[in-house]
Amino acid sequence: MPELVVFGSVAFDSIKTPFGSVEKTLGGSGTYASVAASFFSKPGIVSAVGSDFPTAEMDFLKSRGIDLKGLELKQGKTFHWSGEYGLDINAAKTIKTEFNVLADFKPQLPAEYTKADFLLLGNNNPEMQLDVLGQMSKKPLLVIADTMNIYIEKQRDKVLQVVEEADICLLNDSEARLLFKTPSLVAASKEILKLNSELSIIKKGEHGALLSTAKGCFVAPGYPLENLVDPTGCGDCFAGALMGFLAKEGRVSEDLMRKAIIYGSVVASLNAEGMGLEKLREITLDDINKRFNEFKEIVRF
Numbered sequence: 001m002p003e004l005v006v007f008g009s010v011a012f013d014s015i016k017t018p019f020g021s022v023e024k025t026l027g028g029s030g031t032y033a034s035v036a037a038s039f040f041s042k043p044g045i046v047s048a049v050g051s052d053f054p055t056a057e058m059d060f061l062k063s064r065g066i067d068l069k070g071l072e073l074k075q076g077k078t079f080h081w082s083g084e085y086g087l088d089i090n091a092a093k094t095i096k097t098e099f100n101v102l103a104d105f106k107p108q109l110p111a112e113y114t115k116a117d118f119l120l121l122g123n124n125n126p127e128m129q130l131d132v133l134g135q136m137s138k139k140p141l142l143v144i145a146d147t148m149n150i151y152i153e154k155q156r157d158k159v160l161q162v163v164e165e166a167d168i169c170l171l172n173d174s175e176a177r178l179l180f181k182t183p184s185l186v187a188a189s190k191e192i193l194k195l196n197s198e199l200s201i202i203k204k205g206e207h208g209a210l211l212s213t214a215k216g217c218f219v220a221p222g223y224p225l226e227n228l229v230d231p232t233g234c235g236d237c238f239a240g241a242l243m244g245f246l247a248k249e250g251r252v253s254e255d256l257m258r259k260a261i262i263y264g265s266v267v268a269s270l271n272a273e274g275m276g277l278e279k280l281r282e283i284t285l286d287d288i289n290k291r292f293n294e295f296k297e298i299v300r301f
Protein backbone atom coordinates (compact mmCIF):
# COMPACT_ATOMS: atom_id res chain seq x y z
CA MET A 1 0.00 0.00 0.00
CA PRO A 2 1.44 3.43 -0.88
CA GLU A 3 2.37 5.65 2.08
CA LEU A 4 1.49 8.71 0.04
CA VAL A 5 -1.14 9.12 -2.69
CA VAL A 6 -0.31 11.64 -5.40
CA PHE A 7 -3.08 12.86 -7.69
CA GLY A 8 -1.73 14.83 -10.66
CA SER A 9 -0.94 14.80 -14.35
CA VAL A 10 1.41 12.39 -16.10
CA ALA A 11 2.42 14.21 -19.23
CA PHE A 12 4.61 14.80 -22.19
CA ASP A 13 6.16 18.25 -21.88
CA SER A 14 7.66 20.38 -24.64
CA ILE A 15 9.80 23.01 -22.94
CA LYS A 16 11.82 25.98 -24.13
CA THR A 17 14.01 27.99 -21.76
CA PRO A 18 16.86 30.43 -22.56
CA PHE A 19 19.22 27.50 -21.87
CA GLY A 20 17.74 24.67 -23.93
CA SER A 21 14.65 22.98 -25.27
CA VAL A 22 13.11 19.51 -25.30
CA GLU A 23 10.16 18.00 -27.13
CA LYS A 24 7.66 15.59 -25.61
CA THR A 25 9.74 14.58 -22.63
CA LEU A 26 8.25 12.88 -19.55
CA GLY A 27 6.65 15.43 -17.21
CA GLY A 28 3.43 16.27 -15.41
CA SER A 29 2.64 17.46 -11.90
CA GLY A 30 2.00 13.90 -10.67
CA THR A 31 5.23 12.62 -12.20
CA TYR A 32 7.44 15.33 -10.71
CA ALA A 33 5.77 15.06 -7.30
CA SER A 34 5.92 11.29 -7.08
CA VAL A 35 9.52 11.04 -8.31
CA ALA A 36 10.51 13.72 -5.74
CA ALA A 37 8.60 11.86 -3.00
CA SER A 38 10.16 8.53 -3.97
CA PHE A 39 13.55 9.57 -2.53
CA PHE A 40 11.93 9.35 0.92
CA SER A 41 8.90 7.04 0.80
CA LYS A 42 6.58 4.97 -1.37
CA PRO A 43 4.11 7.05 -3.39
CA GLY A 44 1.20 5.79 -5.48
CA ILE A 45 0.13 7.89 -8.43
CA VAL A 46 -3.45 8.56 -9.58
CA SER A 47 -3.67 9.69 -13.19
CA ALA A 48 -4.15 8.43 -16.74
CA VAL A 49 -1.88 8.02 -19.74
CA GLY A 50 -2.62 7.17 -23.37
CA SER A 51 -1.56 4.26 -25.54
CA ASP A 52 1.42 6.37 -26.76
CA PHE A 53 3.02 6.28 -23.28
CA PRO A 54 6.38 4.46 -23.54
CA THR A 55 6.94 1.24 -21.61
CA ALA A 56 10.45 2.52 -20.76
CA GLU A 57 8.94 5.47 -18.83
CA MET A 58 6.50 3.14 -17.06
CA ASP A 59 9.55 1.05 -16.08
CA PHE A 60 11.36 4.20 -14.89
CA LEU A 61 8.47 5.10 -12.56
CA LYS A 62 8.35 1.50 -11.27
CA SER A 63 12.13 1.55 -10.72
CA ARG A 64 11.57 4.44 -8.31
CA GLY A 65 9.20 2.30 -6.24
CA ILE A 66 6.18 4.31 -7.41
CA ASP A 67 2.97 2.28 -7.23
CA LEU A 68 1.12 2.43 -10.55
CA LYS A 69 -2.18 0.74 -9.64
CA GLY A 70 -3.88 4.13 -9.83
CA LEU A 71 -2.38 4.98 -13.24
CA GLU A 72 -5.04 4.22 -15.83
CA LEU A 73 -4.00 3.25 -19.33
CA LYS A 74 -6.58 4.72 -21.74
CA GLN A 75 -7.12 4.68 -25.48
CA GLY A 76 -5.87 7.95 -26.94
CA LYS A 77 -3.01 10.36 -26.38
CA THR A 78 -1.20 11.31 -23.18
CA PHE A 79 -1.69 14.86 -21.79
CA HIS A 80 0.72 17.27 -23.53
CA TRP A 81 1.88 20.63 -22.14
CA SER A 82 4.07 23.09 -24.04
CA GLY A 83 5.65 25.94 -22.13
CA GLU A 84 8.25 28.60 -22.55
CA TYR A 85 10.32 30.70 -20.12
CA GLY A 86 12.07 34.02 -20.61
CA LEU A 87 14.90 35.38 -18.48
CA ASP A 88 12.42 35.87 -15.60
CA ILE A 89 12.50 32.15 -15.25
CA ASN A 90 9.90 31.99 -12.47
CA ALA A 91 7.05 32.69 -14.86
CA ALA A 92 6.10 29.93 -17.32
CA LYS A 93 4.22 30.96 -20.43
CA THR A 94 1.89 28.16 -21.44
CA ILE A 95 1.95 27.79 -25.22
CA LYS A 96 -0.50 24.90 -25.44
CA THR A 97 -2.27 22.45 -23.15
CA GLU A 98 -3.68 19.34 -24.81
CA PHE A 99 -5.64 17.48 -22.11
CA ASN A 100 -6.19 14.39 -24.32
CA VAL A 101 -6.89 11.36 -22.04
CA LEU A 102 -7.16 13.64 -18.98
CA ALA A 103 -10.01 15.65 -20.56
CA ASP A 104 -12.73 13.26 -19.41
CA PHE A 105 -10.71 11.49 -16.71
CA LYS A 106 -12.74 10.34 -13.70
CA PRO A 107 -10.15 9.53 -11.03
CA GLN A 108 -10.96 6.30 -9.21
CA LEU A 109 -8.75 5.47 -6.23
CA PRO A 110 -7.80 1.79 -5.85
CA ALA A 111 -9.30 0.55 -2.54
CA GLU A 112 -5.92 0.38 -0.75
CA TYR A 113 -5.14 4.02 -1.70
CA THR A 114 -8.24 5.26 0.17
CA LYS A 115 -6.59 4.37 3.50
CA ALA A 116 -3.35 6.31 2.94
CA ASP A 117 -2.25 8.74 5.66
CA PHE A 118 -0.83 11.28 3.23
CA LEU A 119 -2.61 12.73 0.21
CA LEU A 120 -1.21 15.22 -2.28
CA LEU A 121 -3.80 16.78 -4.56
CA GLY A 122 -1.67 18.10 -7.42
CA ASN A 123 -2.55 20.99 -9.60
CA ASN A 124 -5.94 20.25 -11.08
CA ASN A 125 -9.52 21.27 -11.43
CA PRO A 126 -10.71 21.90 -7.79
CA GLU A 127 -13.86 19.80 -8.34
CA MET A 128 -11.68 16.80 -9.24
CA GLN A 129 -9.50 17.48 -6.19
CA LEU A 130 -12.59 17.48 -3.93
CA ASP A 131 -13.82 14.29 -5.62
CA VAL A 132 -10.51 12.49 -4.89
CA LEU A 133 -10.53 13.77 -1.30
CA GLY A 134 -14.12 12.48 -0.92
CA GLN A 135 -13.01 8.98 -1.96
CA MET A 136 -10.71 8.59 1.06
CA SER A 137 -12.25 6.00 3.40
CA LYS A 138 -10.55 7.51 6.45
CA LYS A 139 -9.31 11.00 7.19
CA PRO A 140 -5.65 11.22 6.17
CA LEU A 141 -3.09 12.67 8.62
CA LEU A 142 -2.22 15.32 6.06
CA VAL A 143 -3.85 16.55 2.85
CA ILE A 144 -1.98 19.11 0.78
CA ALA A 145 -3.50 20.66 -2.33
CA ASP A 146 -1.81 22.64 -5.08
CA THR A 147 -3.63 25.01 -7.41
CA MET A 148 -2.96 27.51 -10.17
CA ASN A 149 -4.08 30.90 -11.48
CA ILE A 150 -6.63 29.62 -14.02
CA TYR A 151 -8.62 27.84 -11.31
CA ILE A 152 -8.45 30.83 -8.94
CA GLU A 153 -9.75 33.08 -11.71
CA LYS A 154 -12.47 30.75 -12.98
CA GLN A 155 -13.53 28.73 -9.91
CA ARG A 156 -12.59 30.90 -6.94
CA ASP A 157 -15.30 29.52 -4.62
CA LYS A 158 -14.30 25.93 -5.34
CA VAL A 159 -10.61 26.76 -4.74
CA LEU A 160 -11.60 28.33 -1.40
CA GLN A 161 -13.47 25.11 -0.58
CA VAL A 162 -10.28 23.15 -1.35
CA VAL A 163 -8.30 25.49 0.96
CA GLU A 164 -10.88 24.80 3.66
CA GLU A 165 -11.05 21.03 3.23
CA ALA A 166 -7.34 20.34 2.69
CA ASP A 167 -5.00 20.79 5.64
CA ILE A 168 -2.66 22.91 3.57
CA CYS A 169 -3.20 24.59 0.24
CA LEU A 170 0.11 25.27 -1.44
CA LEU A 171 -0.07 28.63 -3.11
CA ASN A 172 2.72 30.59 -4.66
CA ASP A 173 2.99 34.31 -3.97
CA SER A 174 1.06 35.53 -7.02
CA GLU A 175 -1.69 32.93 -6.46
CA ALA A 176 -2.03 33.95 -2.78
CA ARG A 177 -2.33 37.62 -3.76
CA LEU A 178 -4.91 36.75 -6.44
CA LEU A 179 -7.01 34.48 -4.21
CA PHE A 180 -7.14 36.82 -1.21
CA LYS A 181 -6.95 40.10 -3.11
CA THR A 182 -4.11 41.49 -1.02
CA PRO A 183 -0.50 42.50 -1.81
CA SER A 184 0.67 41.19 1.59
CA LEU A 185 1.68 37.55 1.92
CA VAL A 186 1.36 37.85 5.71
CA ALA A 187 -2.27 39.02 5.30
CA ALA A 188 -2.91 36.19 2.81
CA SER A 189 -1.44 33.66 5.28
CA LYS A 190 -3.80 34.96 7.98
CA GLU A 191 -6.77 34.48 5.63
CA ILE A 192 -5.64 30.90 4.96
CA LEU A 193 -5.36 30.21 8.71
CA LYS A 194 -8.94 31.47 9.15
CA LEU A 195 -10.08 28.84 6.63
CA ASN A 196 -9.72 25.88 8.94
CA SER A 197 -5.95 25.50 8.39
CA GLU A 198 -3.41 25.16 11.18
CA LEU A 199 -0.57 25.92 8.81
CA SER A 200 -0.13 27.96 5.70
CA ILE A 201 2.75 27.61 3.24
CA ILE A 202 3.26 30.22 0.55
CA LYS A 203 5.96 29.45 -2.03
CA LYS A 204 8.04 32.33 -3.30
CA GLY A 205 9.66 30.69 -6.35
CA GLU A 206 13.44 30.92 -6.19
CA HIS A 207 13.16 33.03 -3.01
CA GLY A 208 11.99 30.21 -0.74
CA ALA A 209 8.79 29.76 1.23
CA LEU A 210 6.86 31.28 4.12
CA LEU A 211 5.35 28.93 6.74
CA SER A 212 2.78 30.55 9.05
CA THR A 213 0.91 29.25 12.07
CA ALA A 214 -1.23 31.00 14.68
CA LYS A 215 1.96 31.30 16.78
CA GLY A 216 4.29 32.82 14.21
CA CYS A 217 6.21 32.08 11.06
CA PHE A 218 9.24 30.34 9.58
CA VAL A 219 10.99 31.86 6.60
CA ALA A 220 12.79 29.28 4.45
CA PRO A 221 15.38 30.71 2.08
CA GLY A 222 15.65 29.76 -1.57
CA TYR A 223 18.86 27.98 -2.57
CA PRO A 224 21.26 30.44 -4.26
CA LEU A 225 21.25 28.58 -7.56
CA GLU A 226 23.65 29.63 -10.28
CA ASN A 227 23.07 26.87 -12.81
CA LEU A 228 19.34 27.34 -13.43
CA VAL A 229 18.32 25.49 -16.59
CA ASP A 230 14.59 24.67 -16.42
CA PRO A 231 12.17 25.34 -13.54
CA THR A 232 9.41 23.07 -14.89
CA GLY A 233 8.03 20.93 -12.10
CA CYS A 234 9.79 22.78 -9.27
CA GLY A 235 6.49 23.48 -7.48
CA ASP A 236 5.54 19.81 -7.77
CA CYS A 237 8.99 18.69 -6.59
CA PHE A 238 8.65 21.00 -3.58
CA ALA A 239 5.27 19.47 -2.68
CA GLY A 240 6.35 15.90 -3.46
CA ALA A 241 9.58 15.98 -1.45
CA LEU A 242 7.86 17.77 1.47
CA MET A 243 5.10 15.13 1.57
CA GLY A 244 7.50 12.24 0.91
CA PHE A 245 9.64 13.28 3.87
CA LEU A 246 6.60 13.61 6.18
CA ALA A 247 5.19 10.27 4.97
CA LYS A 248 8.51 8.61 5.87
CA GLU A 249 8.31 10.19 9.35
CA GLY A 250 4.65 9.06 9.59
CA ARG A 251 3.57 12.12 11.57
CA VAL A 252 3.24 15.87 11.27
CA SER A 253 4.54 18.57 13.61
CA GLU A 254 5.69 22.12 13.13
CA ASP A 255 9.35 21.13 13.58
CA LEU A 256 9.07 18.34 11.01
CA MET A 257 7.24 20.71 8.68
CA ARG A 258 10.20 23.13 8.82
CA LYS A 259 12.55 20.30 7.80
CA ALA A 260 10.09 19.12 5.15
CA ILE A 261 10.02 22.60 3.61
CA ILE A 262 13.80 22.60 3.36
CA TYR A 263 13.75 19.14 1.72
CA GLY A 264 11.11 20.50 -0.68
CA SER A 265 13.36 23.45 -1.55
CA VAL A 266 16.39 21.18 -1.94
CA VAL A 267 14.73 18.81 -4.42
CA ALA A 268 13.11 21.72 -6.32
CA SER A 269 16.48 23.50 -6.66
CA LEU A 270 18.21 20.31 -7.87
CA ASN A 271 15.40 19.74 -10.38
CA ALA A 272 15.91 23.22 -11.85
CA GLU A 273 19.49 22.32 -12.79
CA GLY A 274 18.43 20.08 -15.69
CA MET A 275 15.89 20.05 -18.53
CA GLY A 276 12.67 18.22 -17.69
CA LEU A 277 13.30 15.30 -15.35
CA GLU A 278 16.95 15.01 -16.39
CA LYS A 279 18.39 15.94 -12.99
CA LEU A 280 15.88 13.94 -10.91
CA ARG A 281 16.80 10.84 -12.89
CA GLU A 282 20.46 11.11 -11.86
CA ILE A 283 20.53 12.40 -8.27
CA THR A 284 20.52 10.23 -5.14
CA LEU A 285 19.42 10.76 -1.54
CA ASP A 286 23.09 11.58 -0.76
CA ASP A 287 22.98 14.57 -3.16
CA ILE A 288 19.77 15.71 -1.47
CA ASN A 289 21.22 15.41 2.04
CA LYS A 290 24.39 17.23 0.97
CA ARG A 291 22.36 20.22 -0.20
CA PHE A 292 20.12 19.97 2.89
CA ASN A 293 23.28 20.48 5.01
CA GLU A 294 24.33 23.42 2.83
CA PHE A 295 20.96 25.00 3.63
CA LYS A 296 21.80 24.82 7.35
CA GLU A 297 24.96 26.79 6.68
CA ILE A 298 23.13 29.36 4.56
CA VAL A 299 20.76 30.32 7.37
CA ARG A 300 23.28 30.18 10.24
CA PHE A 301 24.08 33.53 11.84
Ligand code: AMP
Nearest residue numbers: 009011027028029081232233234235236
Ligand atom coordinates in the same frame (compact mmCIF):
# COMPACT_ATOMS: atom_id res chain seq x y z
P1 AMP B 1 5.10 23.42 -12.23
O1 AMP B 1 6.26 23.90 -13.05
O2 AMP B 1 5.51 22.82 -10.91
O3 AMP B 1 4.00 24.41 -12.09
O4 AMP B 1 4.45 22.20 -13.03
C1 AMP B 1 4.73 21.92 -14.37
C2 AMP B 1 4.06 20.62 -14.75
O5 AMP B 1 2.63 20.77 -14.67
C3 AMP B 1 4.37 20.24 -16.19
O6 AMP B 1 5.12 19.03 -16.17
C4 AMP B 1 3.03 20.08 -16.89
O7 AMP B 1 2.91 18.88 -17.60
C5 AMP B 1 2.00 20.13 -15.75
N1 AMP B 1 0.81 20.92 -16.09
C6 AMP B 1 0.75 22.09 -16.76
N2 AMP B 1 -0.54 22.54 -16.85
C7 AMP B 1 -1.32 21.62 -16.21
C8 AMP B 1 -2.73 21.50 -15.95
N3 AMP B 1 -3.61 22.41 -16.37
N4 AMP B 1 -3.14 20.42 -15.26
C9 AMP B 1 -2.26 19.50 -14.81
N5 AMP B 1 -0.93 19.55 -15.03
C10 AMP B 1 -0.45 20.60 -15.71
